[in-house]
Amino acid sequence: xxxxxxxxxxxxxxxxxxxxxxxxxxxxxxxxxxxxxxxxxxxxxxxxxxxxxxxxxxxxxxxxxxxxxxxxxxxxxxxxxxxxxxxxxxxxxxxxxxxxxxxxxxxxxxxxxxxxxxxxxxxxxxxxxxxxxxxxxxxxxxxxxxxxxxxxxxxxxxxxxxxxxxxxxxxxxxxxxxxxxxxxxxxxxxxxxxxxxxxxxxxxxxxxxxxxxxxxxxxxxxxxxxxxxxxxxxxxxxxxxxxxxxxxxxxxxxxxxxxxxxxxxxxxxxxxxxxxxxxxxxxxxxxxxxxxxxxxxxxxxxxxxxxx
Amino acid sequence: xxxxxxxxxxxxxxxxxxxxxxxxxxxxxxxxxxxxxxxxxxxxxxxxxxxxxxxxxxxxxxxxxxxxxxxxxxxxxxxxxxxxxxxxxxxxxxxxxxxxxxxxxxxxxxxxxxxxxxxxxxxxxxxxxxxxxxxxxxxxxxxxxxxxxxxxxxxxxxxxxxxxxxxxxxxxxxxxxxxxxxxxxxxxxxxxxxxxxxxxxxxxxxxxxxxxxxxxxxxxxxxxxxxxxxxxxxxxxxxxxxxxxxxxxxxxxxxxxxxxxxxxxxxxxxxxxxxxxxxxxxxxxxxxxxxxxxxxxxxxxxxxxxxxxxxxxxxxxxxxx
Amino acid sequence: xxxxxxxxxxxxxxxxxxxxxxxxxxxxxxxxxxxxxxxxxxxxxxxxxxxxxxxxxxxxxxxxxxxxxxxxxxxxxxxxxxxxxxxxxxxxxxxxxxxxxxxxxxxxxxxxxxxxxxxxxxxxxxxxxxxxxxxxxxxxxxxxxxxxxxxxxxxxxxxxxxxxxxxxxxxxxxxxxxxxxxxxxxxxxxxxxxxxxxxxxxxxxxxxxxxxxxxxxxxxxxxxxxxxxxxxxxxxxxxxxxxxxxxxxxxxxxxxxxxxxxxxxxxxxxxxxxxxxxxxxxxxxxxxxxxxxxxxxxxxxxxxxxxxxxxxxxxxxxxxxxxxxxxxxxxxxxxxxxxxxxx
Numbered sequence: 001x002x003x004x005x006x007x008x009x010x011x012x013x014x015x016x017x018x019x020x021x022x023x024x025x026x027x028x029x030x031x032x033x034x035x036x037x038x039x040x041x042x043x044x045x046x047x048x049x050x051x052x053x054x055x056x057x058x059x060x061x062x063x064x065x066x067x068x069x070x071x072x073x074x075x076x077x078x079x080x081x082x083x084x085x086x087x088x089x090x091x092x093x094x095x096x097x098x099x100x101x102x103x104x105x106x107x108x109x110x111x112x113x114x115x116x117x118x119x120x121x122x123x124x125x126x127x128x129x130x131x132x133x134x135x136x137x138x139x140x141x142x143x144x145x146x147x148x149x150x151x152x153x154x155x156x157x158x159x160x161x162x163x164x165x166x167x168x169x170x171x172x173x174x175x176x177x178x179x180x181x182x183x184x185x186x187x188x189x190x191x192x193x194x195x196x197x198x199x200x201x202x203x204x205x206x207x208x209x210x211x212x213x214x215x216x217x218x219x220x221x222x223x224x225x226x227x228x229x230x231x232x233x234x235x236x237x238x239x240x241x242x243x244x245x246x247x248x249x250x251x252x253x254x255x256x257x258x259x260x261x262x263x264x265x266x267x268x269x270x271x272x273x274x275x276x277x278x279x280x281x282x283x284x285x286x287x288x289x290x291x292x293x294x295x296x297x298x299x300x301x302x303x304x305x306x307x308x
Numbered sequence: 309x310x311x312x313x314x315x316x317x318x319x320x321x322x323x324x325x326x327x328x329x330x331x332x333x334x335x336x337x338x339x340x341x342x343x344x345x346x347x348x349x350x351x352x353x354x355x356x357x358x359x360x361x362x363x364x365x366x367x368x369x370x371x372x373x374x375x376x377x378x379x380x381x382x383x384x385x386x387x388x389x390x391x392x393x394x395x396x397x398x399x400x401x402x403x404x405x406x407x408x409x410x411x412x413x414x415x416x417x418x419x420x421x422x423x424x425x426x427x428x429x430x431x432x433x434x435x436x437x438x439x440x441x442x443x444x445x446x447x448x449x450x451x452x453x454x455x456x457x458x459x460x461x462x463x464x465x466x467x468x469x470x471x472x473x474x475x476x477x478x479x480x481x482x483x484x485x486x487x488x489x490x491x492x493x494x495x496x497x498x499x500x501x502x503x504x505x506x507x508x509x510x511x512x513x514x515x516x517x518x519x520x521x522x523x524x525x526x527x528x529x530x531x532x533x534x535x536x537x538x539x540x541x542x543x544x545x546x547x548x549x550x551x552x553x554x555x556x557x558x559x560x561x562x563x564x565x566x567x568x569x570x571x572x573x574x575x576x577x578x579x580x581x582x583x584x585x586x587x588x589x590x591x592x593x594x595x596x597x598x599x600x601x602x603x604x605x606x607x608x609x610x611x612x613x614x615x616x617x618x619x620x621x622x623x624x625x626x627x628x629x
Numbered sequence: 630x631x632x633x634x635x636x637x638x639x640x641x642x643x644x645x646x647x648x649x650x651x652x653x654x655x656x657x658x659x660x661x662x663x664x665x666x667x668x669x670x671x672x673x674x675x676x677x678x679x680x681x682x683x684x685x686x687x688x689x690x691x692x693x694x695x696x697x698x699x700x701x702x703x704x705x706x707x708x709x710x711x712x713x714x715x716x717x718x719x720x721x722x723x724x725x726x727x728x729x730x731x732x733x734x735x736x737x738x739x740x741x742x743x744x745x746x747x748x749x750x751x752x753x754x755x756x757x758x759x760x761x762x763x764x765x766x767x768x769x770x771x772x773x774x775x776x777x778x779x780x781x782x783x784x785x786x787x788x789x790x791x792x793x794x795x796x797x798x799x800x801x802x803x804x805x806x807x808x809x810x811x812x813x814x815x816x817x818x819x820x821x822x823x824x825x826x827x828x829x830x831x832x833x834x835x836x837x838x839x840x841x842x843x844x845x846x847x848x849x850x851x852x853x854x855x856x857x858x859x860x861x862x863x864x865x866x867x868x869x870x871x872x873x874x875x876x877x878x879x880x881x882x883x884x885x886x887x888x889x890x891x892x893x894x895x896x897x898x899x900x901x902x903x904x905x906x907x908x909x910x911x912x913x914x915x916x917x918x919x920x921x922x923x924x925x926x927x928x929x930x931x932x933x934x935x936x937x938x939x940x941x942x943x944x945x946x947x948x949x950x951x952x953x954x955x956x957x958x959x960x961x962x963x964x965x966x967x968x969x970x971x972x
Contacts, residue, residue, distance in 0.1 A: 015468045023480060141609045143560050145567045146583065146601045153590050203749040209705055210744075211764045211815060212737030225754045237471050244473025251568045262476075263568060266483040278480050285472060 005294060012286045019282045024065050024275055087276050090261065097167065098246060098257030104173060105180040105242065113185045114231075117192025118224060121200065132189060139186025144245055148179045148252045165254040176253040180245055184238050191234050195227035202226075236292020240285050361617020367610035368552075371430060378427025381420065382576075390420040391577050400593050412582070412596050413589060425579040426603055428572055432493055432562045433555035433611075439497040440554070441547060444504025449535045451505070452512030462505070469502035474561045482570045489572040492565050496558050504550060511543050545618075552615035556608045563604050579604050651678045651718075652855050653702070653740075653823055658715035658725075660694075660701045662926075669926035671697040671710065673879040676953065679823065684849060684856040686870030686887070688863060688902070692923060694879040695859045699825040702857075703742050704732045719823075738768045741816035745828040747808035751800040757784070757811050758796025764818050783814040787844065806837035810844070817848065823855045830865065842869050863906055867891060872959075875899045878923050878934040881953060885960040895956065895967035897939045903970070933965065941966045 120132040142150075152175065156164045162175050199205070200223060208218045247259035254260065258277060265273035381387045395415030402410050409418040451462035474496055481495035482488075515521065524534050565571035566580030574581070579600040586596030660672035672694045679685045687695045701712050704724065717724040719740065724732065736742075744750045752760060761780035765771055771779075777796070785792035787810040800808060809829060816824060826845065830838035846869045848854055858870055866873050867887060874884040875896065883896040894900045901919040921938035924930060933939070936946040945965045953963045 011464070015464075018468070137609075140612070141605050143563055143601075143604055143608070145564055145580070146604065149583065149587060149590070149597060149601070153594075157591065203744065203746055204752045206705060207744060207750045207812070207815070208752065210703060210736055210742045211767060212733050212735070213763065213767050214733065217767075222752050222755070226752065240471045240473050242473075244475035244477075247473075247475045247479055248564050248568060263479055263570070266479055266570070269483075274480075274483055278476075278483075281476055285476070286468075289467075289471065 009290065012290050015286050016279075016283055019286070020069065020279045021065065023278045023282065087273055090273065091258070091276070091280070094256060094258045094261045097255060098250070098259065101173060101176055101180065101250070101255060101257055102242065102246065104177040105184070108177055108181040109184040109188055109238075112181075113188035114192055114224075117189045118196050118219065118227075120189070121193045121196035122219060124197065129193075132193070136186040136189045139182045139189075142182070144179050144183060145248055145252060147182055148175070148249065151175050151179060152252075165252075167254070167256055172253075172255070176249050176255050179252075180242065180249045183245070184242060187238065188231065188234065191230055192227065195230045196223055199223045199226045232295045233292070235295070236288060239288040239292065243281065243285060243288075359617075360613055361621060364552075364610055364612070364614030364617050367606070368614045371426065371607050371610055374423055375427040375430040378423040378425070379431060381424055382427055388575075391416060391424045392575055393417070400589065400596075402593070402595070409599060410593075410595050412586070413593075418596070418599055421577045421582060422579075422599055422603055425577045425582060425600060426607065428489065428576060428578050429559045429562055429604070429607065430555070432489060432572075433558040435493050436496045436500060436558045437551050437555055439493075440500035441504050441551060443497070443501040445508055445540060445543075445547070447501070448505035448508025449512050449539055452509040453516060453531065453535060453539070459509075463509070466502045466505050466509070469499055470506055472499045472502075474499055474557070475564060478561060478565050479570060482565070487570045487573055489562075489576065489578075492562050492571050496561055500554055500558070503554065504547070507546060507550060508543060511546060512539055515539055515542055545621075549615055549619045552611050552618060556611035556615070559604065559607055559611070650681050652681045652683075653679045653857075654718040655698070655702070656716045656718065658698070658701060658712060658717060660697055660706065660710060660712045662707075662710040664709065664927075667927040670929060671879055671926060672701060672712075673929075674715075674953075675876075675879075675881050677874055677881060677884070679855050679857055681822070681855055682849060682853050683872065684846070684858055684870045686866035686873045687857060687859045687876060688861060688866055688873060689876035690861055690923065692926075693876045695876050696827050697879075698876075699742060699827050699857060699859055702825060703736060703740065705736075705742070734768065737764050737816070737821070738819045739821050740823045740825065741819075741821045742825040742827065743809070743812045743816050743829050746832050747805055747812055748832070750812055751808060753800055756797050756799055757803070761796075761811070761815050761818050764815055768819055779818055780814070783818045784811070787811075787814045787817075788840075789814075805833050806840065809833060809837075809841055813841075813844070813848075817852070817854070820852060821854070823857070825857045825859070827859045828861070829858075831860070831862070838865070839868075845869060863902060875902070878929065879926070880934060880963065881961075882935065882963045883961065885957075889957075889959050893960075894970050895960070895962050896935075896964050897941050897968070898935050900968075900970050941968050 116132050116135075120129045123129055152164055155161045156175065162171050163169070166172050205218065205223065208222055209215075243259075246257065247263055249255070250257045250260040251263050258281065261273065262277040262281065264270075265277060381390055393416060395411065400411065400413055409422065412418055412421070447462050447466075451459040451466075477499050478492050478495040481498070482491045485491040485494070521534065521538060524538055529537075562571055562578070563580035563583070566578040567584045569581075569584070571580055572578035582600040583597050583604075586593075586600070589596050655675055655677045658672060658675045659670065662669040662671050675694070675698055677685070677687075677698075687698065689695050697706075697710070700706050700710075702717055702724065704712075704727075706712065712725050715725070719735075724735070727735070751757070755763075758777055758780045761783060762773070762776035765776040765779055781792045781796050784796055789795050789807060789810055795803075800811070803811060812829075824845075829845075830841050833841065842865060845856060845858070849856060858866070860866060870887050872884065872886050873890045875882050875890070875898065877898050883890065883894065883899050890899065891903070894903055898919070901917070904917040905919065907916055919938055924934060924937070930936070930947075931950060932948055933946045933951050936942050939946065943966045949965070951963045951965050953961050956962050956967075
């Protein structure tokens with residue numbers, strides 16, 4: 001198990017390196033210079049030269065890369081090209097917001113999907129099951145931005161239960177969290193249901209009844225525990241997909257998290273912020289990969305212990 | 309004790325549904341059992357699956373027809389007026405009130421914008437699939453068949469790209485190129501190929517061991533030919549299933565990107581963009597949002613259903629859940 | 630047709646003729662399975678009795694209803710199956726009339742069951758010790774320590790070396806024979822009165838088989854345990870059983886003590902089974918085979934179910950259905966035309 005983690009970690013660092021190079025070069029090669037945005041068209045050429053000097057944009061690209069990475073790893077990726085704010089402070093703030101949203105979405109997802117999925121499998125082919133499946137189909141079929149609009153219209157504009165956008169009170173986080181978790185709930189619901197269904201047909205379940213255990217215990221402790229591996233595997237994939245959705249959801253609701261910042265910085269050609277964020281988010285994805293792989297290994301004791 | 313009869317040469321009265329012994333007429337309460345068993349629903353599953361494919365197929369076909377129509381309109385310059393023409397005196401008309409599906413805030417025909425927008429979404433999906441499937445097939449087959457260092461490098465690449473969030477990559481790519489459909493298509497292709505490659509590689513690994521491959525190899529058939537002629541046709545079923553899912557994914561991603569303004573740029577119509585523009589008018593003229601929204605949802609539903617049906621026919625191993 | 634002896638008048642008798650008090654009595658039990666359009670009669674009018682401290686072997690080929698009988702006793706039938714008739718008396722209570730919770734308290738506690746496939750019968754995600762301790766917790770209020778101690782003691786008694794350490798291992802870390810011992814430990818930790826063993830050795834090596842059987846016999850002596858041993862292997866029955874019940878097509882066709890049945894089987898099916906056992910010492914040109922097939926569960930004839938394959942078939946056999954009758958003190962038979970047995 002330990003060797004596995006080490007291998008994976010080294011591998012991940014390597015991947016991250018490649019990703020950072022690609023992102024860095026990609027962003028720089030883009031047409032449309034940031035200097036265009038920052039300067040006054042009148043005295044362009046002079047200001048541009050000056051600005052480039054100041055921002056270090058006139059050094060050869062590879063050099064720029066190394067300077068950047070050096071600073072990045074030291075924890076100081078520089079300043080935003082647009083408003084001069086230190087990126088680290090921006091990031092710190094934004095990360096907090098994204099984490100809050102993500103955490104709530106994750107809690108919502110599993111708190112709803114697992115119980116519903118277990119019961120749907122237990123009461124297979126009843127009204128409850130069909131209802132849950134319907135919910136799943138809806139969750140997967142409706143694109144998240146559409147859901148967001150519908151929810152905003154219904155609950156924020158028409159009924160004023162929630163604010164439309166912003167980030168001041170706890171009310172601001174509810175709608176975005178629902179939208180973010182919608183698809184995850186739907187997919188997890190189906191995976192939980194299928195996994196539990198499969199486990200219910202296994203021999204050991206009959207043994208559990210023969211032991212005289214209560215049905216409740218059999219279902220929620222034994223069967224659920226054995227149903228976990230596919231759910232954990234899914235979690236890894238979902239985590240990464242959710243990261244992508246965060247971008248859209250945060251933008252719609254103006255939730256100032258990492259996603260919102262990234263989209264903004266791309267729109268405004270704020271290179272330093274964009275590349276830092278891009279690399280950071282890529283790091284996050286790779287890290288989640290690692291966690292998911294490890295989690296999957298753990299969940300299956302046969303792999304963990306090494307079977308005879 | 310004589311010779312036993314080799315087969316029952318004697319007719320025995322067979323009681324088909326009549327029980328041999330009378331069952332008591334006293335109502336017996338059903339004694340609850342301990343464990344669940346197969347139900348009627350389980351046995352119906354295979355039949356339903358094919359209906360799934362049928363339903364999904366028909367719906368997708370419908371959308372495809374719309375997309376072809378839309379493509380014609382988009383490609384022929386002289387037809388652009390259909391979705392571009394503004395009629396500032398006839399804005400925000402409700403569906404049925406003069407025009408077929410109403411007009412938007414600039415008086416443009418919702419009907420034609422929907423057709424064109426659907427075409428954009430579906431063709432984007434097809435373009436992405438064409439590109440990524442080709443790359444995925446090639447790289448996956450090479451990796452699975454040749455193993456060794458090539459395999460390790462390609463596998464590493466696959467692992468890196470496979471689960472990447474599409475939107476994130478798309479946004480980054482938009483940053484590198486400019487906002488527009490091309491950026492979105494390139495971005496999604498860059499990620500999606502890995503999904504195909506992964507499955508292809510796994511399938512090649514198993515197919516490789518089969519006798520007919522062994523035979524071809526011993527006959528001296530060159531590797532590229534083996535891959536092209538023997539391996540690929542065997543994987544087409546799986547590819548088809550994946551394609552339908554991935555097109556759906558692309559449609560959603562493209563719509564999302566257009567919604568936040570980073571996808572297809574005006575004047576090219578896009579369903580996501582239409583939803584975004586229509587937000588302001590949601591209270592009084594909801595169809596501007598509802599129509600494209602429903603189109604997207606239906607298209608995705610059609611593709612997913614088709615994928616599910618195809619999967620049940622071709623390869624139950626690919627179950628998403 | 631001679632009337633069937635009501636089972637509740639029956640007293641199990643040992644080989645020497647002593648009477649044992651019946652512990653469990655099945656009285657005209659019928660279990661049906663409701664399939665899509667048909668009703669399958671898996672267990673037909675079965676009347677059996679097991680005495681205290683007795684090992685009853687239930688033999689028959691696959692699909693003859695022996696497993697279903699055991700599952701009916703435990704009330705562990707799949708959803709589509711129902712025990713439609715009869716009574717199962719245990720401790721002066723009819724098991725078929727108990728509520729779900731009352732039955733739960735009996736399972737694992739007074740009546741236990743072990744199954745055929747030790748490989749898949751244990752929960753792979755929990756340690757062996759915790760699974761045994763769980764049985765204790767389900768029926769008594771004890772501390773975790775106490776339950777675990779009892780689990781370890783049970784493992785030890787069943788011959789698992791280093792029981793205290795092994796209790797923390799997972800099922801996949803045990804071999805097949807060991808796993809079956811774990812299953813037995815699970816089943817016996819609460820000192821039940823009756824053990825239903827459904828083909829406990831079929832999936833195991835022959836040498837391991839012998840060990841497990843010996844173990845069961847020992848435990849019977851030590852704990853006063855009654856055992857219903859279900860198997861298709863007559864050798865196993867001969868090895869440790871006191872009495873035998875032969876089942877065919879969902880019915881009991883012959884019962885008796887082991888000595889009686891093996892020396893003097895009267896039912897043609899039993900005779901066929903005995904003849905089918907190959908000699909280990911003398912060479913045989915061919916192996917004996919009972920021709921024909923078991924009739925389908927939904928198409929049972931209204932006559933003797935074995936008639937189609939029976940060498941002694943008469944007119945009556947294909948017209949009437951024979952009932953189970955007592956032909957001797959230790960011998961019941963369901964046949965119109967029994968013959969004596971010549972090997």
